[in-house]
Amino acid sequence: MKIVVITGSAHKHGTTAALADQFQRGAAEAGHEVFRFDTAFQTVHPCIGCDQCRSTGCCVFHEDDMKILNPHLLEADAVVFVSPIYYYTINAQIKAVIDRFYANDAALHGGKKAILITAMADTETDAASGANAAFREMTKYLEWDNAGVLNAKGAYTPGDLSKEDLDYAYELGKNLK
Numbered sequence: 001m002k003i004v005v006i007t008g009s010a011h012k013h014g015t016t017a018a019l020a021d022q023f024q025r026g027a028a029e030a031g032h033e034v035f036r037f038d039t040a041f042q043t044v045h046p047c048i049g050c051d052q053c054r055s056t057g058c059c060v061f062h063e064d065d066m067k068i069l070n071p072h073l074l075e076a077d078a079v080v081f082v083s084p085i086y087y088y089t090i091n092a093q094i095k096a097v098i099d100r101f102y103a104n105d106a107a108l109h110g111g112k113k114a115i116l117i118t119a120m121a122d123t124e125t126d127a128a129s130g131a132n133a134a135f136r137e138m139t140k141y142l143e144w145d146n147a148g149v150l151n152a153k154g155a156y157t158p159g160d161l162s163k164e165d166l167d168y169a170y171e172l173g174k175n176l177k
């Protein structure tokens with residue numbers, strides 16, 4: 001299975017990076033091929049809604065780093081979104097990438113599985129409700145199968161991550177079929 005992991009955080013050794021690493025370890029053990037795109041270290045211009053992609057088939061920002069991600073995204077059997085919770089939803093870096101799906105909207109429809117992994121300082125799962133709702137509606141719209149959600153709460157830093165959450169991230173990768 002070809003899997004694309006899209007992370008949002010600028011913390012190279014942060015909380016969500018640790019969860020992404022665990023996911024990838026599980027996925028590698030299961031024999032999956034993983035391409036990871038760390039949005040915080042790439043240049044991805046936010047969509048400006050100009051609709052040029054609708055008339056020409058090409059995004060006005062087609063020369064930025066979405067050109068690295070797009071071929072992998074189009075081929076992927078599964079897409080995994082890994083984001084810190086910023087003000088009750090995913091962070092801006094990962095949202096910019098998702099908005100740029102618009103240029104390939106039709107081609108991206110159907111035939112993929114999707115997973116959401118988040119981490120937050122809050123000890124209430126409600127802190128991730130915005131991210132979870134966006135993920136749920138987006139996957140419904142794109143006709144992708146929801147293959148799992150992990151909301152690691154009480155995790156301000158990687159050291160706060162519970163063994164249970166780290167194990168679950170690993171299992172999401174290992175059990176993805």
Ligand SMILES: Cc1cc2nc3c(=O)[nH]c(=O)nc-3n(C[C@H](O)[C@H](O)[C@H](O)COP(=O)(O)O)c2cc1C
Pocket residue numbers: 009010011013014015016017083084085086087088089119120121122123127155156157158
């Ligand atoms: C700008 C900003 C906004 C945040 N907003 C929230 C929030 O709404 N709820 C929450 O529980 N944690 C919030 N946090 C804490 C992060 O989600 C948490 O520290 C997380 O572990 C960071 O993951 P990372 O190290 O992968 O970036 C926020 C952190 C920052 C920097």
